[in-house]
Amino acid sequence: MSLVSMVTHRAGSAYVFGLLLLLGVGLSAAPGHAQEAAPIPNIDNAELLFEEGVAAFERGEYATAHERFRLVSEYELNRKTTAALLMEGKALVQLRRYRDAIDRLEALLNQYAETTYRDEAERLLERARSRLQEETQAQDTLRVGVTLPMGAAEVPLSQALFNGVRLAVDEHNGLRRRYIRPPGLRTEADTFEVYDTARLAGDSLATTDGTTTVAAPSDTVRVDSLRIVAEQVNRPDWVAKMHFRRAGSRPEAARAAVDSLVRLDNVDVILGPLRSRAARPAGARAEAARVPLVAPMATDESVSEGKSHVFQANATIPDRGRAMARAAKNALLIDRVGIIYEEAGGLGARMAEGFRTEARRQDLTVPLSIPLQGARDWSRLATLLEDSTLVETDSLRTRRDSAAIDSLLAETEALYLPVSGRGTAGKIQSALTGLRQILPGRRVLGNAEWHDLPFREAASAVTATYTNGFYVQTDRPAVQRFVRRYRLLTGSSPDELSTNGRRLAYVGYDVARFLLTTLSPSEAGSIPRALRTAPTYEGLGMRIGFQGENGNQALFIHRYRDQQTELLR
Template identity: 40%
Template structure:
């Protein structure tokens, strides 16, 4: 489980496109680029009326109104260049600038409009020309920005004993970024920017601040709890999106707008198991047995309890065993009569010897002769005692699963070997696949919504990667998990 292994632990790249969107709405609803002032009736003028110029202007105006901006720009230009100075000259220049703007020819629009302002500074169209020229300059800047690389910040320990862990996660991130950059439809490549978090909250905080100052679009990291909390606070202040890939402790992302946890918190895991049991398994009567002093077990049990009650179901029994050794004494600690009216018993078992304690708990339940469904956590995945687990239709929430028969997994492993010369080490698989899945998820949403990534993540449909599910629709803590059941000595995926 991630917590036991990882317990030790800019402002966004400008708001130009957001501003341009508002500008676009102004322009296209007619509030900013009105045709009427330059086209409609003018006050009596001492300037000469040239019928050919008047006709040319009217033709250009019709083309503009029909959204044929290229034709309109040429006709307006002819109207103010071919007939000397006349009463439509400045109006034609203004409208030529507008037509060029509408057709995306911003530099030409600026040139014409500046010529109008410089040559005829007392014209009544000067203010509007200045306004449209300003819009064109903003669009020029936005177009240039749209071709610049997106920036993915990576905040991991790059020195010390944890370099190997960072390297494993980075290999996954790198493969996802390379895959994105090599895609034929990629319009803005992604550039990776690194900062060293060390094993120090202060360094992690500084790393995120530096990445924000470097105008990264999103940050992945850090690895450990204390560094993650410090980085989360810095990211929230700088308003730069931060996705914490591994830490599962409470208080990192909750209540924040720019911070997300890819690894469900322990409390969330308990909640999700309870929700699935009530809504999908149609169970209503529950009991919980967890281990006192085991923080992971306690947090999952608390989350399960809270969600059962929130769902309106009944929790008949809740017990914290005094020690891990008491998993061997489950009949004595609980007793069969206690579970007489219980449909499902939640056993969140955690720690280095979790599989051993799971076996002890199953043996104890068998001795008790109870008929109920066992609910569990990731420690119940891929047990050697599958037949015993099947006897209780054991169902559990799992946060990490790799299907070796998945063609996408096989393709990933081939690319990984090409990069590193070997398959991911067993102890590093979680890091490698997490790096890849989180980065691949982010590259997709970053390309689609670089200026509103937090909103995009909150609105996104659940994502299923090679090993993770990611779902932030109900909050900044991932709610994407797998649900499995033991049946006839085999593991079935229920959802």
């Protein structure tokens, strides 16, 4: 016979009292209002329900226990009323129904102020409120970790990206900055402070070593008789909270930064670090902790390869070739493409391999691939194509004479030329000059290095079409708003930064905005799936769409026509 059965069998109140002490309730046989003049009735049904509730609580059947204690409290005042309210609160805490538990315990303390269970009820009430606050914060706050390098040469780039992230977070959290002219200020130039919105958003911007913090700037700058204030203009359903850690200059420091964000800040998602060298160890730590990490700039496929929680917002090098193959087949309606690439260039060879891989999937024929042995071969392209050369076809390398090469070239509708390394503009110009001699008018496909070339007439002659991972249309209202908001935050516009800094300002905003529009605290546990299945995000300077992959598959497609560049898609 169990302890509860013994209590029920003997029907002795002393046994119930002893059991409740064992359960940590601290009840007494008489309710706390026993000092009242009128005697408190003993209701048999209430007594039985109470004992059944205690038995269910002991077995861990908290829903049943709660129901029994609730029924007891619905009777008119009896000797088990206050004990049932307290035990109902205990059962609700076990069920993690903290708000309901708070209601019942407050009812006990308000209606029966002199109860002898007051101390126990107050302790339980404090615990329920604490648990409710923790749960509410977990549901209503998306904790975004940011880790960036802070070496002397890296600070401007990290700051530019962080400023973009800051603006995206502020926008989501309903914060707005505006100029004001405080009363009494002189008309000549005065100083103002850019208010730190971290205080408004409740951010933790502490660093691992306490020496450097990337934050909304609080430096004093001069603006004609104006101040900038940050104000809350709306309240979102949930807020984003940023936690920053410096990544350091060594790869192992990036791993340590991620470890700190995971263990100390319990972040839901991490943005950073910048480069592949640091993103690899950082991603490995995030993968082990099963915390999603989105690297904003890393291009080496090894960062996310074989991982479920690590993503690359910047298209990997092979994925750039894959994107061009998809565009050639599906957008340009081309069926046969030859490839010419610099074998020793590394990146060009990897793009070429990505193109070949995707061509097989898309049923796009690649009649031949021609690997160049070095940068100088671009200027010798016409000679190399006319003479016997090393040609790749069907993944095999064979010596072919010029007639065979001419036949293979005749089968191609376009040539893919992924150019990389130093002097890309010169390589492209040399290639176009050679192709004009032997294949006039043949369409050419390229990569991001083909963007904004100075020799647009030659590029237009071959309708050069290329993929591009970053493109800002400055006349877009959204871009112009971003520039104004960036200036309000930092005192300068993105256009005043270096080329890389300008890009990173937009990248920081776009990647953070993508995360904040795709994710929510309620689905923090399913972030990887949410990222892989999210529709393509059209940002200010980036497109982000993983399309079931862990590397960004969404790129811009441009072409040259009539000596102008135009966006195809």
